[in-house]
Amino acid sequence: MHMIDNALLTATLSRAAFLLVFLTVVLSQPKERYLWHWLAALVGSSLGAALMMRFPANGEPAMAVSLATYFLFMISLAGSWSGMRLFYHRRIDRRLLGALLLLPLLTFALLDLCHVALHYRRLVITAACVIPAALTVFEIVRPASERLFSSIVVALAFAAYTVVLAGTSAALLLDLAPATLEGLNYPSFAVDRVASILVYFGYIAMAGERANRALRQQAETDQLTGLANRHGAQRALSRLETARTADPESPRAGVLLADIDHFKRINDTHGHEVGDSVIVAVAARLRGTVRNGDVVVRWGGEEFLILLPGADSAAARAIAERLRDAMIRTPVHAAGHDIPVTLSIGIAEAAPEGETLSATIVSADRALYRAKRQGRDRICVDDAEQGDSATMIRPLS
Ligand SMILES: Nc1nc2c(ncn2[C@@H]2O[C@H](COP(=O)(O)OP(=O)(O)OP(=O)(O)O)[C@@H](O)[C@H]2O)c(=O)[nH]1
Numbered sequence: 011m012h013m014i015d016n017a018l019l020t021a022t023l024s025r026a027a028f029l030l031v032f033l034t035v036v037l038s039q040p041k042e043r044y045l046w047h048w049l050a051a052l053v054g055s056s057l058g059a060a061l062m063m064r065f066p067a068n069g070e071p072a073m074a075v076s077l078a079t080y081f082l083f084m085i086s087l088a089g090s091w092s093g094m095r096l097f098y099h100r101r102i103d104r105r106l107l108g109a110l111l112l113l114p115l116l117t118f119a120l121l122d123l124c125h126v127a128l129h130y131r132r133l134v135i136t137a138a139c140v141i142p143a144a145l146t147v148f149e150i151v152r153p154a155s156e157r158l159f160s161s162i163v164v165a166l167a168f169a170a171y172t173v174v175l176a177g178t179s180a181a182l183l184l185d186l187a188p189a190t191l192e193g194l195n196y197p198s199f200a201v202d203r204v205a206s207i208l209v210y211f212g213y214i215a216m217a218g219e220r221a222n223r224a225l226r227q228q229a230e231t232d233q234l235t236g237l238a239n240r241h242g243a244q245r246a247l248s249r250l251e252t253a254r255t256a257d258p259e260s261p262r263a264g265v266l267l268a269d270i271d272h273f274k275r276i277n278d279t280h281g282h283e284v285g286d287s288v289i290v291a292v293a294a295r296l297r298g299t300v301r302n303g304d305v306v307v308r309w310g311g312e313e314f315l316i317l318l319p320g321a322d323s324a325a326a327r328a329i330a331e332r333l334r335d336a337m338i339r340t341p342v343h344a345a346g347h348d349i350p351v352t353l354s355i356g357i358a359e360a361a362p363e364g365e366t367l368s369a370t371i372v373s374a375d376r377a378l379y380r381a382k383r384q385g386r387d388r389i390c391v392d393d394a395e396q397g398d399s400a401t402m403i404r405p406l407s
Pocket of ligand 1: 234269270271272273274275277281282283284285286289310311312382386
């Protein structure tokens with residue numbers, strides 16, 4: 011057996027093993043269309059490698075075998091590209107996909123009819139392979155809303171394919187490489203061995219990384235309002251806390267706890283679904299009233315935490331007034347009812363070198379409790395600077 015046969019045989023067997031693993035991944039998430047494209051790509055490259063074993067080392071196989079083999083390799087590269095587009099929620103241009111698959115084969119057959127030397131026919135196929143390989147790299151590196159760590163591995167693999175294919179094309183064009191299978195394939199085999207492993211595992215890692223992110227996002231998001239939930243708030247809290255600890259001169263941060271007044275009555279009068287709509291409307295109003303860098307959290311049932319990085323006490327009070335006014339001015343419209351909603355708000359300030367943010371939230375909660383006790387629809391400030399050891403709770407309205 012030739013060395014090239016050995017190489018092809020082991021490449022084919024290892025591809026078949028990877029394929030089996032990948033198949034289980036696809037079947038576990040059958041709705042992810044990109045996985046089916048990548049599966050087609052992997053099947054294409056496995057069958058292509060198997061068919062290539064039938065190529066004579068120094069000659070040319072039957073035309074049908076050549077075309078079938080090159081078609082499978084085109085499926086492999088074009089499927090990688092189309093799968094990558096679907097992965098990033100991009101539309102696939104069917105005409106481009108068709109051209110990537112068929113144009114090289116048509117050109118190869120046409121050149122054969124015109125008795126063009128094998129050398130140049132193989133050049134056409136090799137050069138055509140560069141396009142989908144480079145496009146796949148482009149789909150990964152172009153700006154996207156989602157950056158996945160594991161995609162780097164796949165991008166590197168396709169960059170290697172692009173370089174080797176382009177290099178082989180240049181060598182064929184300049185007559186530097188023999189058009190024999192051995193001459194053409196030895197450099198690409200070495201790259202293919204490594205790159206195919208990166209691609210197979212990279213695909214699985216990309217799908218897994220995205221699924222993990224989605225799960226984490228889900229766990230940290232309140233499903234009713236779309237705001238961060240208490241669990242999700244921990245990340246923002248530790249980010250702010252780290253910044254405060256690292257820089258003793260860091261700006262203050264305002265902490266507000268806002269609670270809908272007499273919410274139980276709203277539920278009892280209008281029903282739980284209307285109650286839900288009120289919570290959603292209040293969440294949207296809170297989010298719409300604060301700045302982009304501020305953090306709004308659904309802290310509990312009808313309670314919201316608002317973190318205002320950089321806001322001193324006066325700024326936090328002004329924002330709390332704005333929130334309270336926004337609620338008073340416009341009743342919430344839900345299920346045909348205009349429901350008046352008021353908020354009680356507790357404020358505390360995390361001063362530089364002062365208490366931790368978690369402790370500040372406890373202070374804001376104390377101020378909120380006082381606002382409730384004093385009649386609701388009001389703002390109270392837990393102002394440590396006003397007293398010595400005891401904390402002053404000052405109602406603002
Ligand atoms: N519809 C709906 N109700 C909720 C949700 N979460 C909590 N609740 C209800 O909110 C009500 C809160 O009642 P309380 O804690 O007594 O507070 P309140 O009626 O707003 O009175 P104060 O806060 O003292 O002004 C409870 O009846 C909870 O069942 C939710 O997601 N949807």
